[in-house]
Amino acid sequence: MNSTYLKATLREITYSWGKFISIVLIIMLGSLLYVGIRATGPSLDKSADHYFDQHQLSDMTMSSTLGLTKRDLQVVQNDPNVQIAEPSHMVTVKKSQNEVAVVYSFMKNAKLNRLELVSGHFPKTQTEIVLDTKAKKDGYRIGQDYHLPKTAGLKGREYRIVGFINSPLFVSSTDRGTTNLGSGQVDYFAYVLNQAFNQKEAALIAIKFNDTKGLAAGTGRYNDRVQQDQEQLEKMFRRRPKQRRSEVIAPALAKINLQLRSLQIQAKELTQVPQDYRTPRVKSAIKKIQVSSEKLREMRSQLIKTPEATYMYNDRTTNVGYQDYFDESKSIAAIAVIFPGFFLFIAVLITFTTISRMIEKNRREIGLMRALGYTKGVISMKYIVYSLLAGLLGSVIGGLVGTLTLPKFIFGMLSNNNLTHYVGVFPWIYLIEAIFAGLIATLGSSAVVLIINLREKPTELMRERAPKAGKRILLERVKPLWNRLNFNQKVSYRNLFRYKGRMIMTIVGIAGCTGLMLAGFGIRDSVNDLIPDQFTQVQHYQGIVTLADPSIAIHDKNITAQKAAMVKSVTVSPTKGIKRNATVTMVAPKTTRHLNQYISLINPDNSETERLTNHGVILTEKLATDMNARKGTKLSVKIGNRAVKVSVSGIVKNYAGHYLYLTPKYYQKITGTNYQPTSRLIKVKHTKSAQRQKLSKDLLKQSGVLNVTYSRYSSNSMGTVGLSSVVLIFIGLSAALGLVVLYNLTNVNISERMRELSTVKVLGFYDREVTAYVARENVILTLAGILFGWVIGIVLHHFIMIKAQTGAILFPLTIHYPGYIWSSLLTILFSLIVGVITHYKLKNIRMLDSLSSE
Incomplete structure (x- = not known):
């Protein structure tokens, strides 16, 4: 008997493939977006953290207005929180009127800020140079000669390009920072061997702290730890600004003072010569001594005015593109908490309705099985297996597809950074949540309806529920309008309010999908309006x-x-x-x-x-x-x-x-x-x-x-490129969900009313009239759903954009009118598509079978 009953379960699925697949699709779409988007933020963070660990990006870079000496390096190394400290040289060069480059020193065995070789090889001699990959756009190629103007700090001027590189110091693929040379923008960076520099002092000290190991980049815990370490380092350098000033000016002052004393001695000897005996040569020598002494005194005066050294501590957030990347990731993660959750909620709601109506339709079969002596557990097994299959298939397939596709797709869309290797995070917790939600929708609805039905006696179950009595509706009281309606129209309007549960559920389903699409269009508008609104409503200078x-x-x-x-x-x-x-x-x-x-x-x-x-x-x-x-x-x-x-x-x-x-x-x-x-x-x-x-x-x-x-033109995307790609996914999947939901609700509506529709056909209604009989209700419910969906979309959009405000970004809460139009048109289009499918389904109704089956 168990085998027979299992066959009955499989037959239930095969006889209603459309219904079963639609349930699986709804759960799959909800799970796909929920798990995929929720996994995107952690996956983006993991990819960045892996890249920075692989290239040993320093936690902090230190610089000074008077350069950094071995003594500065020693102070850094004496900090118990410092694990590695590496000094390096750097000069900014105006190569031509339109070209500014920053040249760094390259060390073969560098422990921090390791370069990524894109092509060619690293410098091996003092005359070899590697360029930023961005320099390729300027026409540079491997093997070319590279000429620099005479630059303080560099020994040579002629180099040969031997490779192209990326640096973890520059996360952005387009921005290289600002300078006070040329156009004010750095075009690209380059690296030459450390021996190619003739600077006594280092320009930078890269620092790696020992207590940041194991802390993921971009997280609050990591940032707080670096902040604490920076404060400790600043305390250790409390006396250094004054000491460094003294180190710079003391030798020069001593040299000037020595020269002044020497000149004073010479002047004293020469001035002892009486005026009458001073030859032109003596007079010239005295004048030269006076001029030289005046120059030395002026130099001493200027030297004394030398300010104390200013030490600057730059953590990773000052690296070009670093903070934009994590702001983007946090915005996506913030949106992922709300939008996919609401998406999944709509999917669960529609699935719950579909399953419960399917079981309600099988009341007579359940009553018959009870009368034949089947236990409640055996009877329930058919629907539990059906629900488990639909729930598990939808949530597992959707969750896996979402995990394997969406995070990687969005990572690939972030084309404004140099991170090339995607490292995914498998979101077990989100997958479990999606499976749990899917089973609540399917298994939960089955359990609720079965518990209610199995309490009734078999005779009551085998007896059809009495149809709901028709009632006068509000529209009937508007006599001038009601009297102008034909019979079919009056029946349609009465049916709408006769089955209020069906009406509410259809409106909620359509409104949810329309609202999701409108929220998606709204997110796009808010992202696109961010920079224009900043420089039209707030800042008016360029x-x-x-x-x-x-x-x-x-x-x-x-x-x-x-x-x-x-x-x-x-x-x-x-x-x-x-x-x-x-x-x-x-x-x-x-x-x-x-x-x-x-x-x-x-x-x-x-x-x-x-x-x-x-x-x-x-x-x-x-x-x-x-x-x-x-x-x-x-x-x-x-x-x-x-x-x-x-x-x-x-x-x-x-x-x-x-x-x-x-x-x-x-x-x-x-x-x-x-x-x-x-x-x-x-x-x-x-x-x-x-x-x-x-x-x-x-x-x-x-x-x-x-x-x-130029603030307006140098502010790039402000961490919104990833959001734009997520919005496209939101809109596309919301539209797909809307199509499936409309099909499913219409399908359930027809299956529930098969006897009614067969009766109408038997009475002589033409196929087009029967379709219009159903479609009229769908049109009214679709329009009502669109209007209610706009309200949901506005509320959802505001809630999402407030949550997505990370870093220094505050999104304008705007939805432009095309968003309302497109969300409505897409819903209407899907309603028309479902209407065409419904028409052909109604044409093929077997009237006698439908009437006798009831």
Whole structure:
């Protein structure tokens, strides 16, 4: 009998392949997206961590304004937290008017920041050089001669290209940082042997801490540990800035003083000669001594003015492209918590409905089996096996396909970085969650309906449930409209409200899929609007010119307006509570007059404009959120090597980057130092790439101009390329789910109403009239689902984008009208496709069999 009953189970599947496959597909799609997207964030992080471990990326790079000596290296090595410290040389070279390169020293046995050889071989002699792979775009090839202008720090000028490389110091494949030479942008980097440099002091010391081993890159635990190690290192270098200054100027001062004493002795001897006896030669010698002495005194005066050394500690987040990569990963991980979860919820809901209706339809069979003496367990086994097969097949296949495809596909879409080797993480916990959800949808619904039905007596089960009585609907009370409807239309509208459960479930299913698609389009719009909104609603200037002297006047016919301001990179942290730091751009305009033409300081709710006062600073919205700050909150700001306390006087809207605004008077109040504007915020006529580069070159030729940057055009993707690829997946899978859900709901609807539809056909309705009889209901439910789906999509989009705000990014919460149109059109298209399939299915109804089977 068990064998016979198993055959009955298999027959149930084979007789309703469409229904079984649709259940498997719904669960599979939900599991595929849920497991695949949830695994993407960890897989991206694992791939990066593997790459950095493989190339031994340093935890920190140290530099100094006066160079780094063996004594500096010794201080670093004496730190008990330091495992490896490697010094290296570096020079920035303006190779031509349009080309700037950074040349680093290469050591064959380097333990840190190991290069990845793409082609050729590493330098073997002092005249060989390897270039960044980005230099290939400039036409460089292996075997070519490479000429550099005479450069302080390098022994030679002529080299031969022997290879192309990638460096773990540059995660981005397009950006190489900024400089005060050429156009202000570094074009590429290069490496020559360490022996090719003639620098006494090192430019950099790469550091690897021994307590970061085992901590994954980009995680909070890793960042906190490096921050602690940096603070320890800074304490050890507390006295070094003054000592280093003394080391630099003491020998030079001693040499100057010695030369002055020698000149004084010579002058004393010569001045002892009486005026009358001084020959022209003696007089000339005395004058030369006086001139030389004056020059030496001036040199001594300038030397004494030499400032103390400034030591800079740059962790991995300052590496070009590093933070963008992890911000992208975190944004994807944040979205993965919500969107796939809601996707899976819709899949579970529809599956639950389908299974429960299937069992409800088999009431007579269940009653018959009970009457024949079958136990409840044996009767239940058929539906449990059916549910287990559907649930396990859908969730396991979907989970495995999602794990093996989506993370790797998204990793491949991140084309703006040099990470080439994908290392996946198998998400056991997410796969188990998907299987659990799939079994709740199938096995859970079977269990609930079986428990309810098996409590009834066999005679009650074999008796069909009485059909629901028709009721007057609200539309009937609108007589002018109701009287204009024909009989078929009236029946359709009455049926809608007669079976309220079916109506609600259909609307919820359609609304869920429409909402998912709209949320996907909304995510795309928010990602695409990030940079444009930042530079239309908030920042209205195009570039920043950094100056060596605040009194310098810059001029160019392409500059339409400029504003003096102090622009510095500072570190902001809360004065109490959880320790967290943020790198922030501090902007202190010289005057607040016409400031709104350069920066709009608008409240996050767009209610009013904040004004700079002499009593506090204004923070941007995301920074305030990260610091848990509001008006009146006290924060700690580290400016250079000095930490000061500031009061928050306002919070303003901002989308990309952290900014802090204050007045010159408040700056002087908190720091006790004189305010000096370091930069000019500039507005330009022309913003095309060639025009910007020409302006940069012209400005850098002017005396005292250190750097020119264009914030809008150098901000690349702000960590959103991966999000864009995820959005395409969201929209595509949401559309697929919508098609399957519509088909499944329509299929269940027809199977439940087979006797009703057969009766209609027997009464003489044509095939098109029978199709219209069903399709009319579907059209109304589809339109209602679309409208409700828009509401779900807006709420889901807002929730997702708020969760996706990582790093210094605050996404604009916008959905453009094409998103509403496309999500609606796709839903309507799928409804039409299902309508065509339904038409042919209704044409082939066996009326007598359907009527007798009931």
